Amino acid sequence: MAHYHDQPTIGEMLERHGVSRRTFIKYCTAMASALALPPLAGRAMAEQLRAALRPSVIYLSFQECTGCLESLIRSFSPSIENLIFDVISLDYDDTLMAAAGAQAEMARDKAMKDNYGKYVLVIDGSVPTGANGAYCALGGKSAVDILREAAKGAAAIVCVGTCSSFGGVPFADPNPTQAWPVSDIVSDKPIVNVSGCPPIPEVITGTLLQFISTGKVPDLDEYRRPKVFFGNTIHDRCYRRPFYDQGKFAKSFDDEGARNGWCLFELGCKGPTTYNACATTKWNGGTSFPIESGHPCLGCSEPNFWDKGSFYSALSAPRWGKAGEVSPGDVLKVVGGAAAVGAALGVASAGLSRLRQRHIEKSTTNNEAKES
Amino acid sequence: MSRLGEIPIRIVSRTPAASTGTIGAGVTAILIEIATQLDRLADGGEPGAIDLRSLPMSPGDREQLLKALGPGEVTITLKGDGESTINETGIQGVWWSEYRDRGGELIAGFIEIAQVPAILPVEPDQLRRGAQQLRAGAAGAAQQPGN
Amino acid sequence: MDLVSFARGPALEVALAVFCLGVVWRIVGFALLRIRRNFNEPRNSLVKAIIGGVIATGSRSWPHSEFTVRTGAGEALGYGYHIGLFIVILAFAPHIAFFGSLFGVTWPALPNSVITIFSVLTFTLLLAVLFRRVTHRVLRMLSNFDDYFSWFITTLVIVTGLMATAHIGGPYQTILGLHILSFDALLVWFPFGKLMHAFYIFPSRAINGTLLSRKGAAS
Amino acid sequence: MSITATLSANLALEEARSPEARVAGAMRGFALEIGALSAFRMESCIHCGICADACHFYIATEDPQYTPIWKVEPFKQAYKRESSAFAPVFRWLGLKKKVTADELEHWQYLLFDSCNMCGRCSLICPMGIDVSALIEQARHAMFEAGLAPTELYEKAANQKRTGQPEDSAEPYRDKLLAIGREFGVEIPLDKSDVEVMLTVPRTDIEHYPKAVAALARVMQHLGVSCTFRSDGLVAENYGYYAGGKEWQRQISLRLIDEALACKAKLLIVPECGHAYTALRWEAADLYGKPLPFKVRHVTEFLAEQLQLGKLTLRTAETGATTFHDPCQLVRKGGVTNAPRTLMKAMGVELHEMKNHGAFSFCCGGGGGVVDIQRAAPLRYRAMENKLREVDDTGASTFITSCSDCRRTFDDARSHFNWEKTPRSLLELVADNLAGTAGNAA
Incomplete structure (x- = not known):
């Protein structure tokens, strides 16, 4: 498609909008810093981005709560307006765009056609497949059909949020809509999962920028999450970690330990098993994150976080059954039942042994009797 | 409410002792790191940087660090999308950079070890574009009747 | 279901059930065998005999002075890792949280650094114990699969626990999952091997001590 | 015919016993010995090997096979395979092997030749296991397998039959009287309605007649009404040594019957250790009810007399x-x-x-x-x-x-x-x- 060569680079676009190179470097550097990248990476990213073409981005929302988008538009560095106006061409987002109805659908179809094979498809929300996809439909088309169609021409798919990445809340047991993560439906495209409920805004923009600046899918972990942001657990980087190491724990939300800012492990903190950048990037422009605000990590960026039992039972606590929490009563039931079966088996085996013994004894005394 | 600082917060307990206790030694470590990077700059011309955000510092530590570096003689102000400052410290070649956004919030802070902060030099293509712009302007002025 | 959820969920439930079933089965299985009555005239009254049994229960924790030269070191080694195990099992905060949710009671924890020291120490002692078992002529002859497997599974729990806290060997949740899973395995193995001695040691000392004291014999 | 019957009928047959018959006999013996207590003792062993350090055979040789608990290994093996809680599982999966005739033959040396049943190992076990009690039970199974050492077996068979472990040209009864004559002490014999029944170690009759005389002399000095009984003279019980439990019972029964016959209230065990165990601690159990008389060792009896003031002693110049x-x-x-x-x-x-x-x-x-x-x-x-x-x-x-x-x-x-x-x-x-x-x- 010839007109692609006529398209200006991002650098040119920026200058047209009066954003100087230095200002752009400033923001990229700030972002790199926010993402805990090496200090000089920001400038390199800025240069790469300036030379790159401004990609088309299509943002589709399925079975979701819009929390992810809410999060995204609160991105501080770069702010979403920076991102949209300076770096990407957001060609479709039914929540943000002014157009609506058939006009909006047309805009999407046009963007898909014009940028076939080049656009970045951002998915927010899980994809319900039950009842032929009827649980989520846009303009008369089911989400699953829209996804399949949109995925065909995508250069890559970025799943924003735990719902599109791992199924999230709709996927949770008993999953009434038969919701699936994107990766269970599309298998022939590079997929990057930016999980979280919602994901940290800087992590969303950072992932997009990284992808755009390099044109490559970043290094991913086993759950296809960018290692740069999901390489460490919350626990690894938690400022309360020293208290964990000292064995100082808050036992309730209003005790001395909680007031002293001690570790929230016993209140159910999932930090040790949760990979995300909350402890370093934090939220609201680096203001705070849940643990800093006194609440244990829920583990929202991990698969099945909704089905891992109570948010408030310790990570090392046992859990079984539907409720996902074990009370001493449940333990007693299991232990008592097993003990009863054990006792029955014990009685049976002892009885068997005694029978064998009696048999032997009888035969011996009979012989003794014969002898005398 | 436009600033976080304006939110009325009553601090009940101090910052956890564990996070302040270890930092004193941290300042020394930063100074040593700066010195190492200065050596590298002098030997191979390789600039370096330390992200202040990656170093958890108490206000006291920060003061201690600033005091150790001392005031310098160069101050640079960047006026793109908010006012950012780059101050040379008492140690020449060590720059204290603070990037702010339009609202004046600090969005990044660095200690840069460089001849000139890397954000300042202009790329050749930009120089050329500037030249072009000037030439176009001059041509336009020349064609202006009555001038 | 991820490994941790599996390990502390259904696997733990099954392990706990097998553990209880096996332990009760094994104990009932021999406790209901024939008990022969003693018709001989006791030297000491039943009360005195029982006091003797109680004393033996405690005193057998350490060899009589006549034996210490030959056995002191070996016994100290054995007790060493047992004490280490108890401290690590009972004084580590996540373990306390585990017991707390199982039984509804908790108690204060020791700092992790102390726990780490004890677990490394315990691990070292376990290695020494294994070395002794394979090099000591008596132990080598007595040892069977049970001895080595029980050692292995105990050590596995310690090692995976250390790896989990030190964050080595893989993602924390995988190692934590393996740690809990190895504990589940230990629970399953428990009733079928020598680990049962945890239930036997005090009753055995008490019963034999009582019977010996009844005769006025040394115990 | 039972094994015991076969054995007592003809010793020569014993040698010709087939391996299968040996194993069957041993297993029968083991099975009969297993009860809650012995099972608990075997269950409790943790293979710590510490009992070796109490055993003089191990200390002297440093040969691991003399480790006390190892001496009952076939017993443990049989217990686990035949009577433990998981025995059906062990048998089904073949996890515990059957005891073999070869093993039994080897263990004869460990259970008899290298164990005095001295019980020192029972004092060292950190699990509190009475190892010597297990060894005594394992000996019973060895006897059932026909693997008691010949010397012990023959003496036991003889004692069961005649009351004397060995045939002697002169019956012990006559020897006893001769000792009385030799040492100038009256030997009370076959009296009835006495306070005390006396017994004598055959070792003393054969080797230490002075000790026999000493017993009679002391009793005479104390003026206790007492008697030896011709048909219950020998204190030892070779049935106990050989592991023949039934024989042990019959041998003990001979003494019990005599004590009942003379209406003794006290049976004195002379200077013989294992006779004390057999009569004081085991006879009543084999008898099936409490004995109607007390059993005391002669030193116990004398110490008691001393404390009662009935016995006074001179200073002995023993250095x-x-x-x-x-x-x-x-x-x-x-x-x-x-x-x-x-x-x-x-x-x-x-x-x-x-x-x-x-x-x-x-x-x-x-x-x-x-x-x-x-x-x-x-x-x-x-x-x-x-x-x-x-x-x-x-x-x-x-x-x-x-x-x-x-x-x-x-x-x-x-x-x-x-x-x-x-x-x-x-x-x-x-x-x-x-x-x-x-x-x-």
Whole structure:
């Protein structure tokens, strides 16, 4: 498609909008810093981005709560307006765009056609497949059909949020809509999962920028999450970690330990098993994150976080059954039942042994009797 | 409410002792790191940087660090999308950079070890574009009747 | 279901059930065998005999002075890792949280650094114990699969626990999952091997001590 | 015919027993021995190997097979396979192997030749297991397998049949009377309606007649109405040594019947350790009900008389003296203070051995080992340490209160050219009865 060569680079676009190179470097550097990248990476990213073409981005929302988008538009560095106006061409987002109805659908179809094979498809929300996809439909088309169609021409798919990445809340047991993560439906495209409920805004923009600046899918972990942001657990980087190491724990939300800012492990903190950048990037422009605000990590960026039992039972606590929490009563039931079966088996085996013994004894005394 | 600082917060307990206790030694470590990077700059011309955000510092530590570096003689102000400052410290070649956004919030802070902060030099293509712009302007002025 | 959820969920439930079933089965299985009555005239009254049994229960924790030269070191080694195990099992905060949710009671924890020291120490002692078992002529002859497997599974729990806290060997949740899973395995193995001695040691000392004291014999 | 029947009918047949029959016999023996208590003891073993350090056979040789608990390995194996809670599973999956005839043959040496049933290992076990009790039970199974050592087996068979472990040209009854004549002491025999029934070790009749006389003399001195019984003379019980439980019962029954016949209220066990175990602790259990009379060791009886003021003793000029604690009396029987009370009463200058009282090492001859010919070399090795301990006390007089211990030390005297002569505590008492001239001969 010839007109692609006529398209200006991002650098040119920026200058047209009066954003100087230095200002752009400033923001990229700030972002790199926010993402805990090496200090000089920001400038390199800025240069790469300036030379790159401004990609088309299509943002589709399925079975979701819009929390992810809410999060995204609160991105501080770069702010979403920076991102949209300076770096990407957001060609479709039914929540943000002014157009609506058939006009909006047309805009999407046009963007898909014009940028076939080049656009970045951002998915927010899980994809319900039950009842032929009827649980989520846009303009008369089911989400699953829209996804399949949109995925065909995508250069890559970025799943924003735990719902599109791992199924999230709709996927949770008993999953009434038969919701699936994107990766269970599309298998022939590079997929990057930016999980979280919602994901940290800087992590969303950072992932997009990284992808755009390099044109490559970043290094991913086993759950296809960018290692740069999901390489460490919350626990690894938690400022309360020293208290964990000292064995100082808050036992309730209003005790001395909680007031002293001690570790929230016993209140159910999932930090040790949760990979995300909350402890370093934090939220609201680096203001705070849940643990800093006194609440244990829920583990929202991990698969099945909704089905891992109570948010408030310790990570090392046992859990079984539907409720996902074990009370001493449940333990007693299991232990008592097993003990009863054990006792029955014990009685049976002892009885068997005694029978064998009696048999032997009888035969011996009979012989003794014969002898005398 | 436009600033976080304006939110009325009553601090009940101090910052956890564990996070302040270890930092004193941290300042020394930063100074040593700066010195190492200065050596590298002098030997191979390789600039370096330390992200202040990656170093958890108490206000006291920060003061201690600033005091150790001392005031310098160069101050640079960047006026793109908010006012950012780059101050040379008492140690020449060590720059204290603070990037702010339009609202004046600090969005990044660095200690840069460089001849000139890397954000300042202009790329050749930009120089050329500037030249072009000037030439176009001059041509336009020349064609202006009555001038 | 991820490994941790599996390990502390259904696997733990099954392990706990097998553990209880096996332990009760094994104990009932021999406790209901024939008990022969003693018709001989006791030297000491039943009360005195029982006091003797109680004393033996405690005193057998350490060899009589006549034996210490030959056995002191070996016994100290054995007790060493047992004490280490108890401290690590009972004084580590996540373990306390585990017991707390199982039984509804908790108690204060020791700092992790102390726990780490004890677990490394315990691990070292376990290695020494294994070395002794394979090099000591008596132990080598007595040892069977049970001895080595029980050692292995105990050590596995310690090692995976250390790896989990030190964050080595893989993602924390995988190692934590393996740690809990190895504990589940230990629970399953428990009733079928020598680990049962945890239930036997005090009753055995008490019963034999009582019977010996009844005769006025040394115990 | 049962094995016991076969054996008692014809000893020669015993040798020809097939391996299958041996295993079957042993398994039957094991099965009969298994009860909650023995099972618990076997369950409790953690293979710590510490019991080896209590056993003089292991200490002397450092040969791991002499580890006490290893001596009952076939018993443990049989228990796990036949009677433990998981036995059906073990059998089904073949996890515990059957005991083989070869193993049983090998274990004969471990259960008989290299174990005195001295019970020292029972004191060291951190799990509190009474190992010697298990060994005694395992011996029963070995007997059922026809694997009791010939010497013990023959003596037991003889004793069961005739009341005497060995045939003698002159019956023991006559020998007893002859001893009375020789030492000038009246031997009460076959009386009825007496307070006390006396018995005599066949070892004393054969080797230490003076001790027999001493018993009669002391009883006479005390003026106790007592008697020996022709049909219940021998204190020892070879059925106990050989592991023939039924034989042991029948041999004990002979004494019990005689005691009942003479209406004795007290049966005195002479200076013989294992006879004490057999009569004091096991006879009633085999009898199936409490005995209608008391059983006491002669030293116990004498110490009691001393405390009652009925017995007074002169100072015995024994010089520096040491005392060997017979295992069956002291460690396993609880007769710890009686001998020391008597020695104190005689002003004996007692120098205790390094390991004494409950921790004393066995003489090496207990459990019938002194009668097993082929066990002698091993027994001598195990004894060396004991003899060293005796020598280390620096005592010139060496006393014990068990005739089998005495015989074992006497045997060592000739084997090692050891210069000490073991003396009988009973004889010492008899020699130092206050108000008598004493008999130094």
